[in-house]
Amino acid sequence: MSDTKHHVPYNEEEIDGYVKIDRYNSDKISRIAAHYEDILQALGEEPGREGLQKTPERVAKALQYLTHGYDLDPAEVLRTAMFKEDYSQMVVVKDIEVFSMCEHHMLPFFGKAHVAYIPNGHIVGLSKIPRVVDIYARRLQVQERLTNEIRDCIQQTLKPAGVAVVIECKHLCMSMRGVQKQNSVTTTSAFTGEFANDKTRAEFLRLITASLD
Ligand SMILES: [Zn+2]
Numbered sequence: 001m002s003d004t005k006h007h008v009p010y011n012e013e014e015i016d017g018y019v020k021i022d023r024y025n026s027d028k029i030s031r032i033a034a035h036y037e038d039i040l041q042a043l044g045e046e047p048g049r050e051g052l053q054k055t056p057e058r059v060a061k062a063l064q065y066l067t068h069g070y071d072l073d074p075a076e077v078l079r080t081a082m083f084k085e086d087y088s089q090m091v092v093v094k095d096i097e098v099f100s101m102c103e104h105h106m107l108p109f110f111g112k113a114h115v116a117y118i119p120n121g122h123i124v125g126l127s128k129i130p131r132v133v134d135i136y137a138r139r140l141q142v143q144e145r146l147t148n149e150i151r152d153c154i155q156q157t158l159k160p161a162g163v164a165v166v167i168e169c170k171h172l173c174m175s176m177r178g179v180q181k182q183n184s185v186t187t188t189s190a191f192t193g194e195f196a197n198d199k200t201r202a203e204f205l206r207l208i209t210a211s212l213d
Pocket of ligand 1: 105171
């Protein structure tokens with residue numbers, strides 16, 4: 001979106017044959033970094049000591065990366081790879097990695113998303129579904145809204161006969177903050193159209209729990 005043009009390439013390095021590109025907005029980085037120097041001081045640290053000298057800037061860059069989904073348009077990503085096709089059976093993309101941050105504590109939550117849709121004249125390039133998940137996940141989120149946003153984006157853009165989204169995540173704000181159930185996983189789900197049908201939904205749940213072995 002509009003903000004992207006202010007981003008300048010920060011560093012490009014080749015790692016194992018692929019190019020890692022970090023982009024950041026330098027105004028944003030220095031603003032966030034200045035606050036983190038204050039935060040370090042408030043925590044009783046000495047921001048000037050060797051190990052912390054570059055920490056505010058690193059944190060600012062990490063935060064900008066972890067929220068870069070604000071600058072991207074998931075519907076546009078889908079629209080670039082939609083194809084007319086008669087196929088009308090359920091398409092399932094499972095075990096999509098999710099890395100997000102809860103908006104209440106700004107701590108990570110992470111796990112897996114499983115997405116299905118039933119085409120209604122159009123299919124979409126399979127790699128675009130994980131892209132949509134990632135774009136919404138790379139914002140401050142709650143898992144419930146993340147689940148609904150993915151569903152709504154696919155429903156409104158692709159207009160399929162139905163969409164199903166299941167997300168299973170561990171929340172560090174639960175496991176790091178002394179809550180007893182440290183290994184608990186939160187599951188959320190959202191459905192539209194034909195997935196309101198018990199049989200269709202059961203088929204989807206069977207497919208995402210089945211293993212390939
Ligand atoms: Zn939280």
